[in-house]
């Protein structure tokens with residue numbers, strides 16, 4: 001069963017809002033950053049990766065975000081356009097802000113980390129005035145991502161987008177995308193995540209991300225069912241909790257749960273799993289698939305992306321995803 005309804009006849013399927021950055025992924029793998037000397041440059045940032053994954057799967061996709069007024073900003077906008085992403089909502093910062101950089105360290109397939117350079121970044125300068133109501137109402141769905149809530153004015157820009165989405169019946173997906181280094185205070189983080197989640201139809205996050213949101217509730221032990229059911233009295237119809245290589249579980253408002261396993265793969269690096277999962281999961285739901293089938297699409301896409309070097313450029317097309325699901329070994333959780 002698929003609990004979501006999407007308005008029909010809109011020019012865009014999905015608009016993502018938030019971070020547009022650069023990933024610099026280590027070329028020399030199986031070694032620490034101190035010993036890495038060359039990196040390959042890709043577009044990055046969780047909502048950017050999800051938008052790219054969505055467009056690769058044939059969804060009409062747009063973006064609302066802010067880029068730096070330099071070569072990096074232009075590289076990002078050009079890449080989005082080359083991937084058929086509508087960039088009408090992408091504005092250029094005029095205050096001298098820079099593009100956020102994520103240097104990745106690939107020590108082993110299960111020991112990866114990201115070193116972020118995020119001082120004075122353009123993505124967090126997105127202003128409520130940059131969010132156009134007429135643009136949001138052209139889409140069936142909106143994807144928000146938690147990192148954009150970390151600072152003003154980007155935080156307010158996301159809340160304004162949420163208001164417009166509700167007004168125009170745009171289904172909202174929230175990928176929690178919790179990056180601790182972007183935040184300074186745990187209570188502030190939990191409060192803003194919870195305020196945003198109240199307004200979303202679908203919430204997708206890892207167990208650790210939901211634990212962060214439950215920090216102020218004095219919850220003694222993590223419990224996926226408790227986590228999901230909190231949101232059904234607000235706007236949510238569907239909550240997904242990801243558990244890395246142990247798969248994922250989704251709960252629907254009718255109190256049913258759905259589990260997904262993983263597709264076995266040759267893991268090169270772990271990052272990008274969540275973004276590829278989200279893009280294919282959203283694509284599945286928007287194309288009428290049952291929740292468990294959409295989760296399986298998400299898992300398949302994740303297994304492709306973690307076997308490749310980048311996150312954004314590695315996103316599969318519809319054909320690649322279908323072929324992969326036919327050939328890869330599925331492991332039920």
Ligand SMILES: Nc1ncnc2c1ncn2[C@@H]1O[C@H](COP(=O)(O)OP(=O)(O)OP(=O)(O)O)[C@@H](O)[C@H]1O
Pocket residue numbers: 206242243244245246247248261262263264265267270271272273274275277298299300302303306
């Ligand atoms: N080792 C693995 N092999 C195959 N699939 C995996 C593996 N790890 C994760 N996945 C798939 O990716 C999905 C998302 O992974 P995970 O729970 O690690 O998300 P995440 O922490 O948001 O990812 P990211 O590392 O990108 O932040 C899982 O539900 C699973 O389907």
Ligand SMILES: O=C(O)C[C@@H](O)[C@H](O)C(=O)CO
Pocket residue numbers: 019021022023043044045046049102114179271272273274275311312
């Ligand atoms: O900006 C980031 O958080 C880094 C991402 O671009 C990176 O690709 C990643 O971590 C994907 O999950």
